[in-house]
Amino acid sequence: MFVQVVDKEIYLKLVDQNDAARLFELTDRSRKYLRAWLPWLDDINSVHDTRRYITESRTSFTQHKSMNTAVVYKEKVVGIAGFNDFDWSNRSGSVGYWLDQHYTGKGIMMRSVRALVHYGFTELKLNRIEIRAAVENYRSRSIPERLGFVMEGRIREAEWLYDHFVDHIVYGMLAREWKMPSA
Template sequence: MFLFEIDEEIALKHLEITDAAPLFRLTDKSRDTLRQWLSWVDYTKTPEDSKAFIESVLKQFADRRGLSTGILYHGELAGVTGFNLFDWTNGIGHIGYWLGTDYEGKGIMTRAVSGLVDYAFYSLELNRIEIRAAYANHKSRAIPERLGFVQEGKIRHAEWLYDHYADHVVYGMLAHEWKNRER
């Protein structure tokens, strides 16, 4: 099992089948906020849907294609972050994340993503991390901006969100930039 302690408040852990019910409750409670930016929310209708998601990300991890983790805040499931995709040939990890609305405004996601980037560059020895966020999703975009990622461009109509297309902003960080930055 993957367990990565970020600090005294936050840890990242593999999602397990036993997390299906808490994950569903967190999703359901945050549904209105999450739906603005995540296309899968309306398809998550029952704890069984969360279980199917967990099964898919466990397979993805076993196949070395990704790593999805639950964000634990004081031991409670607060959100999800991880690598939606690994490109091992080119040394790239693509990070995604979401946080339950009750946990916003505590610096949780910034610290979780920072720890994930450390893990990627120091343990996995990746060369590049990419984060994409919807152009109008200022909270999501604030994470890579706070962490010093470079805004590399904008992809028009990158994602269909229920009734409209959303543009994405692409952020990148290279291993040598992360390791040489001032903390």
């Protein structure tokens, strides 16, 4: 099983069925907070829905299509960070993440994404990693910006969020540009 130690407080592990109740709890209690930026909240209405997501994630991982990990902070699952998809022919991956609102402001996701990107370049031998975030999602955008990603452009009306479209900012990092930032 994949486990990546981030630091003394955080590690990443593949999501598994043992995480279903906790992930649903986080999703449900942060629903209003997450809904501002994530389009899938209406599809997760029970632990059963979360179990289905985990099954799909594990299948996608075994097929080398994606890698969704639970972010574990002080021995509690607090969110998800991972590679939403891989393009192996071009050696690229796209990173996505979300965090329970009660754990924001502690640098958890910043540290997790930094470790994930480092893993992507050093272990998976990716050449390019991309992160996209809605233009007005400043908290999410601050992560690639602080990690030194290059803002490559804006995709107009890139995502439908329940009742409106949002534009995305695309950030990219190449393997030759990556320098593991210190904590």
